[in-house]
Amino acid sequence: MSKVISYSTLARQHQLNFLKHKVREYRENDDYLLRLRKLLFQVEAQMRQAEIQQLEVFREIATYFKIPLPLPDLGDRLGIQQFFAANPFLQALQDYFHGRLSAEDCLQRIEAVKTGEPSPGAE
Secondary structure, eight states: OOOOOOHHHHHHHHHHHHHHHHHHHHHHHHHHHHHHHHHHHHHHHHHHHHHHHHHHHHHHHHHHHHHHOOOOOOOOOHHHHHHHHHHHHHHHHHHHTHHHOOOHHHHHEEEHHHHHOOOOOOO
């Protein structure tokens, strides 16, 4: 003869299985998130390193042309953006790097910055 399983026992077993399934699902999602966060931090670190290398190019050019370039703290991203937007020397270099100026035009604007004159052709 077969044994009869009560409804409460079946319901309890179903609830336990449901919880076990959900904990596996949660852990898989959590592991996935952890891997994504790790990848994100790696990418962010590489981006930050590239940004610093670009700033070093600007510093090197400023040193070459003997133009003081008091960059804000590297952690102050907004300050750096504002500094780049307001500094005519950096604007000239950015225009040159993005192909909007020739080397000759860029040099003229750099010389104008050094002498304190209005930049020729500056917007």
